[in-house]
Amino acid sequence: MQISRRALMLATTALVCTVSLGEARADVDLAAFMALSEHLTGRSDLDPVIGRVYLTALQREATNRDALAALSRDPGRQDGQALALRKQILRCWYSGLIGEGDASKVVSFEAALLWSAMGFAQPKGWCRGPVGYWSEPPDAQETTR
């Protein structure tokens, strides 16, 4: 998977934030977060550079930290807080966005998992093929990416 320049830039910024805040150091390390993300998405090709941005954003909310630690230890947890966090993590990976409403930011455009799930389409705004490719249904390869 390609690492987008934007993800790299945001990751760098996020790292700086974590260090300078001191007490905001991660309670869950990146490897644990990636393992949890792979469990939730069912994918084994997630990009840790992007993952680090999501992890940092999630841990910025103090209430998430304990829940994230607990969920990483036991990815099967389904209690209220764990359930909300599972959805939050999936939303990050699928949308490529962090934050809510007007405060939301794009972390990843083309690597958002929604485009992998919708393999029959391309990230909207990117060229896909010659005039008329759209006249036929997608082939099996395009629908099972």
Next chain:
Amino acid sequence: MSADLSAEVVIVGAGIAGALAAAGLARKGIDTLIVEAGPRLERETLQARYEASPKRDLPSGPYPDAPYAPRPTETDANSYLVQAGPDPFATSYERLVGGTTWHWEATALRFLPEDFRMRSRFGLAEDWPLSYDDLEPWYAAAERELGVTADAADDLGSPRSSPYPMPAMPLSYLDRQFAAALSDSPYRLVTTPAARNSQAYAGRLACCGSGSCIPLCPTGAKYDAMVHIVLAEKAGARVVPQSVVTALTADSAGRISALTFKRPDGSEGRIEGKTFVLAAHGLETPKILLMSRGEGHAEGLANSSGQVGRNLMDHPYKVSWALSDKPLWPYRGPITLSSIENTRWGDWRGERPGYRISISNSGWAWPTGAPLSSVNRLIDEGLEGAELAASLREQTSRQVMLASMTEQLPDPENRIEPDFEQRDRIGIPRPKVTYRFDHYTKRGMTTAEAVHEEIFARIGTGPISHSGHPWGGAHIMGTYKMGVDPKTSVVDPNLRSHDHKNLFLLGSGVFPTGAAANPTLTLAALSLRAVAAIAGSIKE
């Protein structure tokens, strides 16, 4: 105050109307200057902004919200517009060099001959002061300038003197299933004429199927007014961005002598010219005229008829969406390729509006913000892992949407005025809009909903969602209408002000009625037709 700039022809607005006129004038060797309120951005910059915008799929998503040139957007119309009601005026347009063609869908329909004769044919509103036949050669010219692709075998009720410049774009798989389902119905599915390249044309690439005509074509295969901005500049025209025009000045003989503008820092400037052209679209053009108050013209310039700012029209939409029983694979190729156009005409237009139905090739993007909204809903439902991916794929492959665009009649009480009490960030009055839907529009909504249900029943779908109140089409028309009588209209058929012989007003604001076809090709044809009169005026 001395002039900062001057030109033979000064055009206000760097959208399609101003750009086409500028290119035509500059090619004749006329010294032409375009003044644009917004900034100038290149396609690469806008593509980067698009990819970085969380609101990327809104028409306004990639475009700048310049503090000195505010504009209404889909999520925030009212920081700029002052809504006087009773109905909200939902619209959006862009303020930058290239104008709203950056985000237009590129539908390039001609009006019908009967659209120019609503009074004599149906007893409604009024006739245009020119006929379809008068405009036909200019429609052909506009199709060549923009690069229109369509089905050569079908004139869609608008007789043609010349072929389309490009062959039809192939329909999508989804379109072809709709066509088959409608084959024995009264609704004939056709290829929608569009200014998108089905092959390389005029130095621009063929469409690469990015699925993002709205908000931004990544390659320029979809026409936008930058094409004619660049052509105008090559022929010697100058373009001055970031200059927000505040008023025109008239001399004692009634000739327009100068305009005043504000820069982003609020400082003021002045531009002189022999002839002035306002091409700042249906809200900004009348606002400039109505802000141009002075002795002898307390109600603004070009307004002896009192019609400036009145008769504001849009194309109210009824939108319906559902999941088809079988996968039809939207989100592949241009956002729409086909439509039903034979509902635009009929003897019943005296009772209810003509309308056209476009078949979405981009799922539920417009009504729900899909596919992102689809992701969020499935996650909310608790889906995870492979099941989430499979459900998302399965649901988005079945998203179908129909959008009926209906004709709205002119109503003099529907109007835009400058609000001198409420000003924007550089102190310019904001546009105050008074707006209401009549029973004609409401009957159009009822008809469209029933027809959508009939079409969905033929293709086979699950439960159907409908938009409630009419949705805005962002087609702003009628606010400086054309006519032969200076007492009841603002410009003549050459788009020249009845009141000021060296002032021309371009754009869909000149339409006496709005028809049920997207306005751009018609306003482009009228702009090309006006070039000769504009050129002639500088010698008067």
